[in-house]
Amino acid sequence: MHQSLETELLRVDGVRLNAGLDRMAAIGTNPDGSVCRRGFTEQDVEARILLSGWMKDAGLEVRIDTAGNLIGRLEGAVPGLPALVTGSHIDTVPTGGRYDGVLGVLAGLEIARTLHRRGRSLQHPFEVIAFADEESTMVGCKGMSGTASCDPSSFVTSNGKPIQDNLSMIGGDWSNLASARRSDDAIAAFVELHVEQGGVLEQRGDVIGTVDGVVGQKRFTVVIEGQANHAGTTPMNDRLDALAAAARVVLAVEQMAVEHPGDPVATVGRLQVWPNAANVVPGSVQLTVDLRDLDSSVLDQLSNTLMNALERIGESSGCAIRLDPQFDVAPTPADQTVKQAITASAGALGLKTSSLPSRASHDAQEIGRRWPMGMIFVPSRDGLSHSAGEFTEASHCEAGTQVLLDTLLRLDRTL
């Protein structure tokens, strides 16, 4: 029978966990040591088959939902309770690292293996999920949370194929996507372990990060129309130089984030100049503005500041400046109960811990729109990610997984 979990320490196996990371990294290795395992490719399918076998061996019931999510489930000891869920993704960007996403999935697997070896279950059902195509369309987590668009053309896939074809390749089913949406009472909480992909924890000397939430993001295109003209014959006082105006926009965007009392980030990442010729006064410029913060009111403030700056720059430069919104993703705050469970678990293990926001997108951002969500970060060496240089120490991978297990056990007792 199920002995109380509180009476006994459950320890994850760090060697087994890290061996799994090595094995996964072998699927899609690039010559430079980075990993290319894009969603909906042969490599993605190979990794999913491998993972599916591991899940079954760990005593999980495995299925693929219509959004392409690979789900392993262990029924709980108490019938009728909602599930405690963990997971992340196993797809990568073209030059991905060995840890981004995979760690969170294999940590869930390691917990299943640890429970299985002891013949244990939780009170709640326990699920480990590899969400489909996190790095491109996020169709998996969006399908599960019911935030996916109904318009297939809105899913821009990395291989250019229709989302319908891509989903059927991995066992999903676009025509029944709605059935991937879980009910409100299906999930008690979702906890995702992920590498930080930034340098904050390393700088602080911390092993565990308790994530405050996933930042929201506003993206705009700014269009500046001046007048293309001869670079030699047009006097300085008779120009409508769109690039000179754009330069002031770039600096204004930087300044408004730097001067904000919080710590929002603002970026002009792309700039296109027409006609882009050495002997022509630039006639028009398009640039992108990307704003991110955990607080949607801060994002609204920054947007207003941006609009005022554009008006000012337009007036003084004489150029016509237009702001086109591209997208607006609301922040997803972490659930306080889940956050506290993470902090308490890390503290009990004697691990140096601090809290920080996630400035990158994660599956948790969509799942957290419907159910209580928490995220655990472990340090990324030199803050590197999405590259061959992505590295997290084996002991930190193990520590994060142990904190994940202890957090789930705490939530299992209290929720």
Ligand SMILES: [Zn+2]
């Ligand atoms: Zn990731």
